[in-house]
Amino acid sequence: MLSNMLRTHYTNQISPQEIGEGEQIKVAGWVYEVRDLGGICFVVVRDREGKAQVTLVKKKTDSELFDFSRKLIREAVISVTGTVKPSDKAPNGFEIIPSEINLLNNADSPLPMDTTGKVEAELDTRLDARYIDLRKPKTNAIFRIRHEVLRSVRDFLTCNGFIETTTPKVVATATEGGTSLFPITYFMTEAFLNQSPQLFKQILMSSGMDNVFEIGPIFRAEEHDTRRHLNEATSIDIESSFSDHYDVMQILEDMLSQVYLNVKQNCESQLDVLDLDLEVPKTPFLKLKYEEAINIVNSESDEELEWGEDLGTIAENLVGQDVFERTGQSHYFIIDWPTEIKPFYAMGYEDNAEISKSFDLMHRRMELASGAQRVHEYDILKNRIEAKGLNPDNFDFYLDAFRYGMPPHSGWGVGCERLLMTMTEVDNIRDVVLFPRDRRRLSP
């Protein structure tokens, strides 16, 4: 508990049963609302954990304190010193009878938006004034859940023998191809912001670290313009030696299920604020072959998808809907993708190289993750790079790691924001990032 001159308790730590009559407490936070009824005045103070009502009865209160309180401005920062009084008439069953209220810093008015939920604001308005938006209980709840998601991912992977790593975000060359990169100036040369930790994770497999994970930013310079894309996102990545794609799919589904469980258990009040009833996904997830997915699309729509084509948005939605109707589950894998439409490092099956040991983790609303067993043989990998039209010379730093003892390995990457937006049922990915970066937004 934080305890200093200005605060002894968060608002959710105040319980009239535990705090003795006459005992002085201090809460600090923002003025949420002032309701001046004439002979009685209520000041609601909000902090990170909730709200508390400060009650001032005119006849029983110092007149200077009373007048000062009823003129407090919304969202000003105050510290309240007082005693706690149980009351059936007060929210949460108690109220604070103040002996002193300190104005620590005033707020201008009008505010850029309403913080009480009476008037909605558009996303753009909210993002422009994110510091105010985050004061709203709903927005705050999302980021408390985000914290719990990241915490439980770290916890789960650490408990399962994974070592946390951090790899460079400034790189010399394109990693996987397929997506555009942001060029930057790096002293006298050109460099890029990394699209994925993929190649570095794989190099670490040669190092003998065996099982690694990384939670970090990835950058994509695509000019996409949708509710589920960002140009800067957070990726949760693992790589695991001596594992095949089925091994790492199991880690992924177990992790996801554990994360949901932790959020359900540890974020009750936040889920309540967001009016969410979380359902913990049941493992193992359905593993649908790419070929079966194509068949579903072709039988349920006018589309005629050929084997070898990627699934578009409409196709993905059709499959997700079909799986949900059949199994009642939102999460499933699509496995055994054509090697041709997967990156060069995805390994083909020994008996049929046309099909790869790859998978996508899907939620019925969108793709959440992709992974594969990786090619670990130098010659094959080099050929695959060439076959994709990339220059192997640019990949020496990566390819060399495959020459001196690279174990077979597999891995995946989960889009942290997509995991969060499907979990919290928000419509726009920007809602789950504090300061989102998209094609149009670079500030704040």
Next chain:
RNA sequence: GUUCGGAUAGUGUAGUGGCCUAUCAUGGAGCCCUGUCGAGGCUCCGACUCGGGUUCAAAUCCCGGUCCGAACGCCA
């Protein structure tokens, strides 16, 4: 990038050619009010995205710019 839609007080909105000195809510200022919890009552404050055009008359119709939203594409 393509297609479609949109831009009105600080915020969210109503308003399809004259009834607009522009609606409502929220907010701000002030007054009244002793149990509010979206407090209530009264008074006041505050806006038509920009530029051009059509018309006796434009928030409203037309053209262009800027900005924004949605779907798709690309992608995770």
